[in-house]
Amino acid sequence: MNAGEPLLSLHGASKSYTLGGNTIRALHSVDLALARGEIAAVTGPSGSGKSTLLNLCGLLDKPDGGELLFDGEPLPAEHEARRTRLRRQAIGFVFQGFNLVPVMTAHDNIDYPLYLLGVSAAERRQRVLQALERVGLAGLGGHKPDQLSGGQRQRVAIARAIVKRPRLVIADEPTANLDAQTASQIVGLMRALAHHDGTTFLVATHDDRMLPHCDRALLLDDGVLKGTFHAH
Incomplete structure (x- = not known):
């Protein structure tokens, strides 16, 4: 390379x-x-x-x-x-309609790509919390999409895209x-x-x-x- x-x-x-x-x-x-x-x-x-x-x-x-x-x-x-x-x-994706899973919390929406990659539970938790903090949503990981504003949902979508680095x-x-x-x-x-x-x-x-x-x-x-x- x-x-x-x-x-x-x-x-x-x-x-x-x-x-x-x-x-x-x-x-x-x-x-x-x-x-x-x-x-x-x-x-x-x-x-x-x-x-x-x-x-x-x-x-x-x-x-x-x-x-x-x-x-x-x-x-x-x-x-x-x-x-x-x-x-x-x-590759990470940020879709116009957010594409968040409505029954999952912000934390679990962000965690899902790491789960699919087989990342350990301990590392997943650390990286999800880091991603939430990075997008300014620390403390809101337990909220579901319908409990968040449009801007907050967009930040969850970005956190989900970047969590796998x-x-x-x-x-x-x-x-x-x-x-x-x-x-x-x-x-x-x-x-x-x-x-x-x-x-x-x-x-x-x-x-x-x-x-x-x-x-x-x-x-x-x-x-x-x-x-x-x-x-x-």
């Missing part, structure tokens, strides 16, 4: 879907390199391909054409076992519907993780408040990467 090498890169990545007998081009020949410790925002109108790009980079989906590399090594679609392992161990976090509209103060706290947390831990973030957003805090923004339009600009 070369430290100067991108964590993840796409070369000529394309993706199409068939809907009602029609072929819809979601992404067309996208080239992208994500550096270690970078926060990259993906912007563009609804239907521009942002979710598809996040799904490809999060290894939730596979490109129809082109190449994806992780740590400089090609990751072909047929390498399903390696893709699954990377998705579980190296991922190298890449995929976040879909992480500040949507949050007030200015909570949005600022979320962005500040992401910057701290990127700076101190070297975590890479790929964020889809319509929120202009986020852009000044990102290293760069990518403009997608009709499945085509139209440009990149430094956001601050």
Whole structure:
């Protein structure tokens, strides 16, 4: 692994879907390199391909054409076992709808990814408490999602994404519907993780408040990467 090498890169990545007998081009020949410790925002109108790009980079989906590399090594679609392992161990996800399990406490929602990885109970407890403190929710681990505000639920979702210490976090509209103060706290947390831990973030957003805090923004339009600009 070369430290100067991108964590993840796409070369000529394309993706199409068939809907009602029609072929819809979601992404067309996208080239992208994500550096270690970078926060990259993906912007563009609804239907521009942002979710598809996040799904490809999060290894939730596979490109129809082109190449994806992780740590400089090609990751072909047929390498399903390696893709699954990377998705579980190296990638965290923050979904727009939080995707928290309603009957589980904040602590148990955050604990679940570590449980799936086979981490010991003692280490899981320590890391969950650390994650709760890091997102400003120390003491609220026993609360269920319906006992938390929208901003608190978003912070639980971020804690769940970072508790396994991922190298890449995929976040879909992480500040949507949050007030200015909570949005600022979320962005500040992401910057701290990127700076101190070297975590890479790929964020889809319509929120202009986020852009000044990102290293760069990518403009997608009709499945085509139209440009990149430094956001601050």
